[in-house]
Amino acid sequence: MLTIGLTGGIASGKSTVSRRLTELGATVIDADAIARALQEPGQPGLEGIVEEFGPAVLTPGGRLDRAALGALVFGDPQARQRLNAVVHPLVRAEAERLAAAAGEDAVLVEDIPLLVETGQHGRFDHVLTVQAPVAERVRRMVEDRGMTETDARARIAAQATDEERAAVSDTVLVNDGPVQQLLDRVDAWWERHVEPRLPSPARPDRL
Template sequence: MRIGLTGGIGSGKSTVSGFFREAGASIVDTDAISRALTLPGGAAMPAIAAQFGPGYVTADGALDRDRMRALAFSDAAAKRRLEAILHPLITAEALSQADAARSALVVFDVPLLVESGRWRPRVSRVLVVDCAIETQTRRVLQRPGWTQERVAGAIAAQATREARRAAADAVLVNDGISLTALRNQVMSLATRWGCETITAP
């Protein structure tokens, strides 16, 4: 069983992913794959340097994340150019990790699952972690370096709550509940999906 897990920034998606790992699922973290691709010597770095120039590469050869993030938030065309480099590489590595997994349940942790439009055919179910925008904002502001303006920009750059929920086979509402209650819901889903017979969509 292959699950696509997504949610807006600050929704608690990473916490849910951790609970699935605790339940015995194999986690394919596309953010971690993206970071590896943009480290010094990463497979994406030659194309990024060629497309955006040396100003977006740090002295040690990694992606200058802060500068690229600022460009991507302000320039939609630049964001699409970056995605055209990264997304095929991320997808290929994610599917390779899933094929190598030994668990009966594989969870793809994909922040931009809905936005990319490419993941639905690759997973059996889409699980969305959802909460109010006010809750997202409050949580992200607790992270170092985040301002109200930056949080608002990040939320605006992602799919709307309505779009994510419309794409979901299941929704976990992570708002006003305890971590224990959230964990119990994840464990219930892991048990159900881990034992469920997979049928072709």
């Protein structure tokens, strides 16, 4: 099994890279998707969050009010640590379960936004980081996600810096142009770093 840690700041283009890696044949475990599932009603993640922060983080229908929770934690490092202490162990346990089921011949990609912040980079064969200019990330968050610029910059500031991610990365893919350019860079990275390590029958046929 080849293990790859995929990370990148919010709105860097990491989801686009993740989808392309799935298309190329990787088994992708998405930490954000796991976290969201664990925060559904009746799930242990939501129960833990309510126990830690109280019922004010719930909507009238009993679901997680992400805006209310975000307002609590993104401007308060201690509150963010409390949230992470609830969510991260649950996410890791589920990711480990999915990894164990992937099979020995898998190219296993774990998509972890906070890979650097949680100190997980050392457990992968290769760490792949997606990076984009801060101004472009802010634009995407404002235009595509409806955030204010202040909120967007607060989210970026709450994460590791580009320099911190690059310091623990084997490869940094810069997303500073059209989507197709990023996809081409993913393909080139795959051909160079992954295909040579695949068993021959698993290599995709290329014209």
